[in-house]
Amino acid sequence: MSETTTTLESVDILQILELLPHRYPFLMVDRIIGIDADRKAVGIKNVTANEPHFQGHFPGAPVMPGVLIIEGMAQTAGAICTLAMGGGVPQLVYFMTIDNAKFRRPVVPGDRLEYHVQQSKKRGNIWKFDCVAIVDGTKVAEATVSAMLVARENGGPSAP
Numbered sequence: 839m840s841e842t843t844t845t846l847e848s849v850d851i852l853q854i855l856e857l858l859p860h861r862y863p864f865l866m867v868d869r870i871i872g873i874d875a876d877r878k879a880v881g882i883k884n885v886t887a888n889e890p891h892f893q894g895h896f897p898g899a900p901v902m903p904g905v906l907i908i909e910g911m912a913q914t915a916g917a918i919c920t921l922a923m924g925g926g927v928p929q930l931v932y933f934m935t936i937d938n939a940k941f942r943r944p945v946v947p948g949d950r951l952e953y954h955v956q957q958s959k960k961r962g963n964i965w966k967f968d969c970v971a972i973v974d975g976t977k978v979a980e981a982t983v984s985a986m987l988v989a990r991e992n993g994g995p996s997a998p
Contacts, residue, residue, distance in 0.1 A: 849873065849917065857920040858913060859930055859990065863890045866910030867917065867953065876922035876965065881914030881953035885945055892947065902945040907953075907979045908936055911969035914953040919965050919987055929987040934964065939981040949973045963987050 849857070849870040858865070867881040885902055892900040916931035923929070945951055952972045959966040964986050971979040 847871070847873075849921065854917055857917045857925060860913060864909075865913070866906055867913045870914055870917055873918055873921070876919045876957060876960070878954075878956040879914060879918045881910060881917075881955065883910050883951040883953070885947055885949045885951055887947035889947075900947055902949075902951075904939070904941045904979060907941070907945060907951070907971050908939060908969075908981050908983065910951065911953045911955055911967070911971060911981060912983050912985055915955045915957075915965065915967040915969070915983065916985060916987065918955070919985075923987070930990055932986045932988060934984045934986055935966075935982075937982040939979070941979045943973075943976065943978045945971070945973060945978055951978070958982070959984075 851868055854865070854867060854870065855861075860866075866883055868884055869882040871880050871882065873879040887900060891903055891906060895901060895903050912931065912933060916929070920929045950973065954970045954972060955967045957965060958968050964984060966982065966984040968982050969980060970977055
């Protein structure tokens with residue numbers, strides 16, 4: 839089986855919206871750079887104070903919830919998988935596992951969060967990625983995530 843290499847400079851927000859079914863306020867990635875097919879990439883999230891989760895997490899001391907950082911990692915991985923599969927109708931990306939999650943420092947408004955994702959395993963429509971979240975060169979979180987991509991029927995969401 840031959841492997842094709844697809845290296846792109848970047849994918850902007852409009853292209854991400856074509857690749858993923860997620861929408862505001864749950865879209866956690868603004869741009870993807872350094873794409874190497876479905877093998878690795880870096881997702882970018884510009885963290886802003888006007889995001890809805892900061893209203894309650896926490897008033898007067900906003901901290902991005904760790905689960906949303908992991909979600910951004912998974913969205914980055916899902917987008918490059920969908921792109922490698924030829925794009926088209928957005929796939930639904932279902933989390934299967936989150937392993938070895940660690941949070942090292944808070945992510946706050948004004949941070950430029952980078953999701954570094956690297957494929958560690960692929961079998962059929964299931965991918966596993968080692969992920970690291972970085973702000974200003976400092977690791978803020980890490981996790982290994984696996985997910986399954988499923989085609990949407992009739993262009994709309996479908997149940998697993």
